[in-house]
Amino acid sequence: MKKLIKNGIVVDPERGRKEKLDILIENGKIVRIAEKIEETEDVKIIDVTGKYVLPGLVDLHVHLREPGFEHKETIATGTRAAAKGGFTSICCMPNTDPVADNPSVIRYIQHRSAEEGVIRVFPIGAITKGSKGEEIAEIGMLKEAGVVALSDDGRTVMNSGVMRRAMEYATPFDLTFITHCEDHNLVDNGMVNEGYASMMTGLPGYPAEAEEIIIARDIKLAELTGAKLHIAHVTTKGGVELIRQAKARGVSITAEVTPHHLVLCEEDVLSYDTNFKVNPPLRSKEDQAALIEGLQDGTIDIIATDHAPHAYEEKMVEFQWAPFGIAGLETALPVIITTLVKDGKLSLMDVVKKMSTKPAQILDLSVGGIGEGQEADLVVVDLEWEEEVRVKDLVSKGKNNPFIGWKLIGWPVMTMVKGKIVYQRSGFNAGN
Numbered sequence: 001m002k003k004l005i006k007n008g009i010v011v012d013p014e015r016g017r018k019e020k021l022d023i024l025i026e027n028g029k030i031v032r033i034a035e036k037i038e039e040t041e042d043v044k045i046i047d048v049t050g051k052y053v054l055p056g057l058v059d060l061h062v063h064l065r066e067p068g069f070e071h072k073e074t075i076a077t078g079t080r081a082a083a084k085g086g087f088t089s090i091c092c093m094p095n096t097d098p099v100a101d102n103p104s105v106i107r108y109i110q111h112r113s114a115e116e117g118v119i120r121v122f123p124i125g126a127i128t129k130g131s132k133g134e135e136i137a138e139i140g141m142l143k144e145a146g147v148v149a150l151s152d153d154g155r156t157v158m159n160s161g162v163m164r165r166a167m168e169y170a171t172p173f174d175l176t177f178i179t180h181c182e183d184h185n186l187v188d189n190g191m192v193n194e195g196y197a198s199m200m201t202g203l204p205g206y207p208a209e210a211e212e213i214i215i216a217r218d219i220k221l222a223e224l225t226g227a228k229l230h231i232a233h234v235t236t237k238g239g240v241e242l243i244r245q246a247k248a249r250g251v252s253i254t255a256e257v258t259p260h261h262l263v264l265c266e267e268d269v270l271s272y273d274t275n276f277k278v279n280p281p282l283r284s285k286e287d288q289a290a291l292i293e294g295l296q297d298g299t300i301d302i303i304a305t306d307h308a309p310h311a312y313e314e315k316m317v318e319f320q321w322a323p324f325g326i327a328g329l330e331t332a333l334p335v336i337i338t339t340l341v342k343d344g345k346l347s348l349m350d351v352v353k354k355m356s357t358k359p360a361q362i363l364d365l366s367v368g369g370i371g372e373g374q375e376a377d378l379v380v381v382d383l384e385w386e387e388e389v390r391v392k393d394l395v396s397k398g399k400n401n402p403f404i405g406w407k408l409i410g411w412p413v414m415t416m417v418k419g420k421i422v423y424q425r426s427g428f429n430a431g432n
């Protein structure tokens with residue numbers, strides 16, 4: 001059946017428009033966008049007066065945990081959490097068990113996503129076998145199996161010779177390297193920002209330099225090899241500066257920042273609450289300001305969640321024993337709207353660019369648009385809808401969300417993938 005989304009304010013960075021428009025959807029595609037589209041008998045009307053209609057959000061950094069860690073998350077629960085957060089496409093990291101370093105794991109993820117998933121899932125393949133940083137994975141076969149990028153996320157390929165060869169080898173396959181930048185020797189068992197947080201908590205410090213050294217190295221290797229580089233979860237002022245300089249030199253580099261690093265800082269870990277334990281760690285106020293500035297001036301291209309769910313009992317231990325990670329898919333958009341948009345630091349148009357248009361462009365995903373002829377992947381957002389984040393409402397298995405108890409605005413009320421409603425907020429009526 002055809003669907004007609006009426007009276008919404010469409011936000012479309014590609015055409016630079018933000019105006020009240022009707023959208024007609026047929027066979028999963030947007031067939032017409034116009035000021036007023038006539039209602040006909042054979043059309044389901046969805047009246048979204050006063051709400052915003054955005055292209056579905058695209059997240060380049062998600063841990064779905066399947067296969068191997070289904071007690072933390074599954075493709076079924078992770079994609080539902082994503083749909084609730086307004087995401088219609090996500091890329092999943094290969095640090096599963098087994099690691100997604102070969103075509104059979106990729107095919108397994110694709111198969112499970114088709115069967116159990118409610119949104120689009122694009123698998124990322126490992127750079128090295130087992131993400132051990134020693135031997136290059138079967139990159140050609142991974143590409144053939146359909147990976148959209150390469151990453152050993154969770155770890156750095158510490159051997160620069162291996163990294164260089166992987167980049168040289170993968171460049172003809174046109175696969176972007178998404179790099180987790182952490183000098184493991186320098187971090188050692190560091191777990192909070194080295195400086196104020198490590199001093200106040202007595203927990204081992206994780207210095208900014210450990211991140212910056214690898215960002216600098218990866219930039220140099222990308223320059224040497226011509227590889228496309230995307231820096232995962234940037235958290236330091238120095239890291240932002242390195243990326244800014246590389247871009248000025250014309251290096252093919254993009255970067256992401258997470259909502260938690262934009263909104264939280266090292267002072268939050270003084271509570272010893274393990275929901276604030278994340279890799280890289282929450283940094284200083286100064287770093288936080290540099291991240292926001294980098295996002296505003298385009299040095300940082302996108303916002304990605306780094307949704308890293310863990311089981312409740314894994315996080316319910318002393319800070320030093322808890323695993324690193326924050327589960328962020330369900331709250332990313334309202335967190336950004338409640339903080340940065342409300343404060344005037346980003347416009348809603350910027351947010352759509354950073355969370356949909358640009359991420360899709362970086363990996364050439366052919367999603368993230370809201371125009372005639374494009375697939376109907378949409379999210380309807382209510383900027384006035386205020387709701388507290390409560391554990392019982394989270395659909396992700398990962399309850400390790402540091403925003404629990406926060407009152408947020410800007411919640412998705414309906415998410416649609418290929419014209420099909422995959423999420424509807426209780427209390428929102430999508431019509432007949």
Ligand SMILES: NC(=O)N[C@@H](CC(=O)O)C(=O)O
Nearest residue numbers: 063153154278279308324325
């Ligand atoms: N970010 C995290 O703290 N954890 C991630 C790994 C990663 O993204 O580096 C995880 O897989 O749990």
Ligand SMILES: [Zn+2]
Nearest residue numbers: 153154180232
């Ligand atoms: Zn990482």
Ligand SMILES: [Zn+2]
Nearest residue numbers: 093153154306
């Ligand atoms: Zn990650």
